Amino acid sequence: MFLELDSVGRTFVLERRKHTEExxxxxxxxxxxxxxxxxxxxGPSGCGKSTLLRLIHGLQQPDAGEIRxxxxxxxxxxxxxxxxxxxxxxxxxRTVIRNVELGLEAQKLSKAEARSxxxxxxxxxxxxxxxxxxxxxxxxGMQQRVGLARALAIDPAILLMDEPFGALDxxxxxxxxxxxxxxxxxxxxxxxxxxxxxEEALFLAxxxxxxxxxxxxxxxxxxxxxxxxxxxxxxAAPEFAQLKGEIWKLLRSGQQEALLEEVSP
Amino acid sequence: xxxxxxxxxxxAKPRERWTDNKWVQRAIVWGxxxxxxxxxxxxxxxxxxxxxxxxxxxxxxxxxxxxxxxxLTSLEHLLVGFALAAAVGIPIGxxxxxxxxxxxxIGMYVRGLFVTSLAALLPLLIILFGVGFRFQVAVVFxxxxxxxxxxxxxxxxxxxxxxxxxxxxxCVSPTRRFTAVVLxxxxxxxxIGLRLAVANAYTGMVxxxxxVGVGTGGILKNMGQNRDLPKFFAMVLLITALAAFSSxxxxxxxxxxxxxxxxxxxx
Ligand SMILES: Nc1ncnc2c1ncn2[C@@H]1O[C@H](COP(=O)(O)OP(=O)(O)OP(=O)(O)O)[C@@H](O)[C@H]1O
Ligand SMILES: [Mg+2]
Numbered sequence: 381m382f383l384e385l386d387s388v389g390r391t392f393v394l395e396r397r398k399h400t401e402e403x404x405x406x407x408x409x410x411x412x413x414x415x416x417x418x419x420x421x422x423g424p425s426g427c428g429k430s431t432l433l434r435l436i437h438g439l440q441q442p443d444a445g446e447i448r449x450x451x452x453x454x455x456x457x458x459x460x461x462x463x464x465x466x467x468x469x470x471x472x473x474r475t476v477i478r479n480v481e482l483g484l485e486a487q488k489l490s491k492a493e494a495r496s497x498x499x500x501x502x503x504x505x506x507x508x509x510x511x512x513x514x515x516x517x518x519x520x521g522m523q524q525r526v527g528l529a530r531a532l533a534i535d536p537a538i539l540l541m542d543e544p545f546g547a548l549d550x551x552x553x554x555x556x557x558x559x560x561x562x563x564x565x566x567x568x569x570x571x572x573x574x575x576x577x578x579e580e581a582l583f584l585a586x587x588x589x590x591x592x593x594x595x596x597x598x599x600x601x602x603x604x605x606x607x608x609x610x611x612x613x614x615x616a617a618p619e620f621a622q623l624k625g626e627i628w629k630l631l632r633s634g635q636q637e638a639l640l641e642e643v644s645p
Numbered sequence: 646x647x648x649x650x651x652x653x654x655x656x657a658k659p660r661e662r663w664t665d666n667k668w669v670q671r672a673i674v675w676g677x678x679x680x681x682x683x684x685x686x687x688x689x690x691x692x693x694x695x696x697x698x699x700x701x702x703x704x705x706x707x708x709x710x711x712x713x714x715x716x717l718t719s720l721e722h723l724l725v726g727f728a729l730a731a732a733v734g735i736p737i738g739x740x741x742x743x744x745x746x747x748x749x750x751i752g753m754y755v756r757g758l759f760v761t762s763l764a765a766l767l768p769l770l771i772i773l774f775g776v777g778f779r780f781q782v783a784v785v786f787x788x789x790x791x792x793x794x795x796x797x798x799x800x801x802x803x804x805x806x807x808x809x810x811x812x813x814x815x816c817v818s819p820t821r822r823f824t825a826v827v828l829x830x831x832x833x834x835x836x837i838g839l840r841l842a843v844a845n846a847y848t849g850m851v852x853x854x855x856x857v858g859v860g861t862g863g864i865l866k867n868m869g870q871n872r873d874l875p876k877f878f879a880m881v882l883l884i885t886a887l888a889a890f891s892s893x894x895x896x897x898x899x900x901x902x903x904x905x906x907x908x909x910x911x912x
Contacts, residue, residue: 469811473829473905483815514905
């Protein structure tokens, strides 16, 4: 497998004034992702999706199990994996183009090369006219697109996206989803995409992994075998609605289970 | 530029009335204050307050008596002391803000000296440095450095963790993270520290000179003792104006260094 998670777990220790509290966020997460496939992870808020993505990226370490990319254990961030954050996390003091260049600075590229690469990706997310703007002068959707261009510019083998379109209005979201599908088709990257929007997951992914409420566990792994390019027809297909209902039920039962466990430990 | 970008840059401004102009407003306020002062000066008489005309002629006398080079020498001490304070204070502040250990080790002394009356240390400084150039610079330095340190530390502490983590995620090396994230993020705080520091540097400069009776402070001391009020007021005004101008210069620098803040505000 290209990307492998092997019974990954993560517990946070919270320092209170007199005692410490343990919060188990992820438990026994195992799955594999084939090269070039698009996996969406769905789960209720607070179930540890962002944490899981940070573990895959190498920003944080799991305290149980192991994560491997091409058979090699992940221990630190690498430019092999590009992250699009839940909040755009752009540097306010950098112009749009300089933000896109952030990851290119660690690569051994000449200035001109980095600039032209950043320009190319900015163009692909439709923002070449805004290269010299500061992030605060852009709309929320534009900021997210800069974040996407920044991750794509380093040309990572794996693209990790954390609810990148979560804060956007419905129309902009759909537009960006289509844009993302197009970019992904053209570049054949492996994508792990976090979302709590079932439709978004079904529209984009080859596979939808459903997680339970905290502690996050995998409760289902559903294949989405629709032909590509999908565009709008797929959203209107009966299979789409059926899968949507199935995942919706899973999410609800997962959440109820967690609630029951909390009541009677 | 596209139509979108153009529309953003050519926003229609609401029409301004002449009373909205800040210089008109300032002229009105200053004019009123000056008139009030002149009235007070007439009532109290020139034993207590110098009238405006006297102050203006007092200024002429200062220039004629060749006092300006003395003021320039004082400014030189100020500049050296302040530059040292910035050069020492910013790195210490950043280190304090970013490192728990450094904060524990030197933070105590910094905060202690920050609240100490530095004027009380002047006799000690004279013992250490004499009464010349080094003493003047040392006082200016001590009067300004703590404002730089304390504010810079606050700024370095307030760097958003998210942005540090983002830099890490894109493999920006720890040393590069300092220049790429910590410094620009702390810059607004550093500038506030520098502005407070420059105001205090003037206080330190005059105080040090008053103590040993040289330079600009020495001139002020003489004028006060001789009850040379017009010249005395002119001198005080000159120093105030210089201090205000220095603070203004730092604000200009701020706009230069932080174009993102300016452009966002204007948008
Ligand atoms: N650094 C941390 N220290 C302590 N607890 C943490 C930390 N990071 C995350 N958590 C906890 O882990 C849990 C999962 O957080 P995470 O951000 O992964 O959720 P999420 O699934 O991404 O939720 P959302 O959909 O709302 O973004 C939360 O309960 C949170 O309080
Ligand atoms: Mg999250």
